[in-house]
Amino acid sequence: MQNKNIRNFSIIAHIDHGKSTIADRLIEYTGTLTKREMEAQVLDNMDLERERGITIKAQTVRLDYKGKDGQLYQLNLIDTPGHVDFTYEVSRSLAACEGALLVVDAAQGVEAQTLANVYMALENDLEIVPVINKIDLPSADPDRVKEEIENTIGLDTSNAVLASAKSGIGIEEILDSIVDYIPAPEGDENAPLQALIFDSFFDSYKGVIAHVRVKQGHIKKGMKLKMMATGKTFEVTDVGCFKPQPVDVGHLDVGEVGFVAGSLKDVRDVQVGDTITFADNPAAEPLPGYRGVTPMVYCGLYPVDSSDYDNLKDALEKMQINDAALVFEPETSVALGFGFRCGFLGLLHMDVIQERLEREYNLKLITTAPSVIYHVFKTDGTKVDVSNPSDLPPQTEIEHIEEPYVKATVIVPNDFVGAVMEISQDKRGEFKTMDYLDENRVMITYHIPLNEIIFDYFDRLKSATRGYASLDYELADYQESKLVKVDILLNGDPVDALSTIVHKDRAAGRGRQLASKLKEIIPQQMFEIPIQAAIGSKVIARENVRARRKDVLAKCYGGDISRKRKLLEKQKEGKKRMKAVGSVEVPQEAFMAILKID
């Protein structure tokens, strides 16, 4: 295909603003799939993604479209992951495009998430085509939304397409706008290969399959290629495009988007952002913007049943095959036994992995409270990175600790500015900027510890703003903080998995809240269970779970044994969610209690 007839684009949208529906309509309209072949939402094909309305893995699809001028165009839609945890992946997907559709809900307007991605697209010099979706909603106000886009992003909206993907309005106009406004790719067909990897997945027949955008040169079956960052070489066994299933067409030319496979076994050899080039005649430079995966949030994952350790290990290994961002290493806890310290891009990533482990591998897991990575500077001049509170050196050996801060961007209706400020202040945030997007909506930025974000910041924002707040954050820097470790003792014994690192000024409060939350969560047992929160040897809070006085089954009418049996089964099922820590049965959710205190 000639470059001038290729368009590479992605769709930027907030959750629920209709990205998947628009993608579906484009696929349908161009005849890439017939209606019958379509699942309800072709591009979000993981169950979990569909349930949560988010995209975790990027998807790509090539659409063949006959334009108004009668020429045939190749439109490559690169669907980007839609969550704050996957910012880097989004940036690489955007780097594979020349343009993007900015889809904004005609009733709701611009959200923080959208804005962050638009800025990223602008940084990548993308041409943006605004699409105002859901214009047939009674509450739609396209003019206000256009104005908002012009005010906040400075985009000209005179060419904005008014659409309703659900009702099929404006689909042809969107396709024509893509052809008219998004530039064709440029590049030298004969230069040494530079292909940008923007995603990868594992296929049990073909090995790792890389999603790529050819920036320079071309790829053919049988070529010997090399990953510039990881150095891995391979021979191309399959190369083609997605429709949306992979179709082997034997080559990818300059400007095109598709996939490459070459019996690669390890997803870590195929890093998002890396550049593929010729093994023998490599490009002088890799494409800009590559960076290794850096987990932001860590937690411990332990099997409830210790005999499941190997199963958990297998499951994590399998999961890692398809997820280069997941890292893990064995870890031992006095309370929980053998498990793994796992690193994630963010809280959602953590949630998704944990849920998939439980659902797809049928594992019962205990997750410890998430933690960030602290830089601990010791008095002996050394520095250690601590992601598990129980690994924090004794206070006497610590010179100082630094914790990661993020730049958090919140967009809310102006009625809620006070609430946002109050919560952010309470979360140790430092106010940075406040801008009016239009007369009603405000964008506020804070410099705030990541640790506070992962502790219920967004939950509190949402409930204080009746769900109107949208949040985006990116890592800013590390700063020194007065941090201490709060330990929890059950029945007099410290439980390492319940330790948490908190700011010194809040330690006493947190300790009290945590102890009282644990009192709610830990069920009565045959003996009384004292719960204590302590900093070092100083007890800062104390609670008691009273002993269960008796537990006898009542009368059994007329030999109804099944009912007794069901009761016992339910009771036993409940116990399966508990971990014996010393002599105390502790429910799974206790280890996440720190996240649930208010």
Added chain:
Amino acid sequence: MDAKQWGVYVHIPFCRQKCFYCDFPSFAGRERYWEDYTGALCREIAVRGSYYRQLWGRPATIYLGGGTPSVLPAKLMAQLLTKLRQVFLADDKAEEFTVECNPGTVDEAYLAMLWEQGVNRLSFGVQSFDDELLRRIGRIHSGQQAAEAVEMAKKAGFTNLSLDLMYGLPGQTLAQLQASVKQALALSPKHISIYGLQLEEGTAFYRMQELGKLNLPEDEVAEAMYDYMTEYLPSQGYERYEISNFAQPGFASRHNLSYWQDVPYLGLGAAAHSYLDGQRWAALADLDHYMEAIRENRIPVEPEEPATAAIAMEEFCFLALRTARGISREKFRQKFGRELDDLYGTVMKELFAKKLLADDGRCIFLTSQGMKYGNLVFEKFLLDEQDF
């Protein structure tokens, strides 16, 4: 031929008024059903009853429970008892033939009729002798009436009498409970059952608790009541032969024990449960459905969970553990061809260590602490798949 030990349970799903704590299958205000239901029941007795009578011979025990069996008018009750005698006993007597009675529903004539019909044991739902408390839990009788009913029963010829008492009731004090226990003993029954109040979904008390309007005694007070009864009753000659049941020597309820000792029983009537050839069955609980099935000559029961070996072993154990004697290793071996200790060795060791379970070499049984935390012990006898 009396080849096999088995029992018959007959369910009467009617009450004058539903007690506030009760979630058993029983209905108040269904007087219009009484006659047809009795007719349907008699038919089921004639069909299903006769079949098992021929197969297994005379049942050792017959038990009419509810609901309130004694709510049935004398004429219907006599019709039912006649049918039961005809089918199951011929001219013989049952070893134990019990009818549950509400003290507010019986008079001398009624009790005399029961005695005439071959009933030889009565179980009175007394619950308490405190009138205020009785009213508060939805009972229709007074303490005085309960005492009178017992005296009338004796006069009618009954010697084998049982009284039910409840503890942990809203507003109940330890002193009140002690007084009720003493009043019960003054009537010198042969058998006493004690039940702690449990809040069951769908009951009036459950709703009241949700609304925060149920003034339940503190856990410690309910425990003191339990401790009092489990110590005091044995000291007065009532042996605790099962978690909730106490009897003078020789008066343990054979029918009650059969539930725990793996004895088969045939349940007749709506919502009745049967245990036949190792399979558990439940009868249709809806009265109309039940009567319709009988009218159409359909068997009114449905199998419960299929009886796998694992389920059979689990139930054998957690049911036997309710009795003072516990699980007999020999009986387990005979029935399942496996060693109890092979299957449950680890669990038993843990429970011995916690002093919830004891071992006399032949049987394992609950300690008094174990009876107090029975559920925790029973649960341990549910098997996991990997246990096989």
